[in-house]
Amino acid sequence: MEQLPIYISISFILTTALTLGIFYFATGNSKTTLWILLSWLALQTGIGLSGFYTSTDSVPPRFILLLLPPLLAIILLFRTAKGRRYIDNLNIKFLTLIHLVRIPVELVLFCLFLQKVIPQLMTFEGRNFDILSGISAPFIYYFFFIKKTMGKKAMMVWNIICLGLLFNIVTHAILSAPFPFQQLAFEQPNIAIFYFPFVWLPGFIVPMVLFAHLATIRKLYLS
Secondary structure (H helix, E strand, C coil): CCCCCHHHHHHHHHHHHHHHHHHHHHCCCCHHHHHHHHHHHHHHHHHHHHCHHHCCCCCCCCCHHHHHHHHHHHHHHHHCHHHHHHHHCCCHHHHHHHHHHHHHHHHHHHHHHHCCCCCHHHCCCCCCCCHHHHHHHHHHHHHHHHCCCCCHHHHHHHHHHHHHHHHHHHHHHHHCCCCCCCCCCCCCCCCHHHCCCCCHHHHHHHHHHHHHHHHHHHHHHHC
């Protein structure tokens, strides 16, 4: 991946930092959360730089060690009383604003496609419509939190639709990666996510976006 223009990696690192910053504000500036997330990012930086994830022929794929811990953490938060209290104390305004990061993510993905390290289907020129979530996020924020002309049901529907868009691109990303079960994009497989800093996309940004949606849906349901 040394051949990639440096601006792509820098842009993605800044996008990751923005995701971390917005979620930090959503937690009410929780230092504990910040250090946990920074530690996770540092760990994945080391693993990504080592080339560990580039071995894709094992079963199950090594890549599961990048995806599984964040998913288990999300499940734990929703399944435990302490975790639910943590979720209920999150600031829903910042949980909505965090979806803005999906705009620069999609722009980075497009740049990676031009560099032939991900397939076109993972971009907004292909089957990835996730950028719509990022574009609509500021309007949702404005009409729900500022103008207060948007109802809770509409807010709930938006979150569910955006969840669907997220699952769509995640599914295509996994099926186009060179795993033994690859189904798509054999001519230009998804390999960027095996390298630093792009391991942070499936290992951090996607789980953060997923968690933001689920936490918001829970808060809307209980309010």
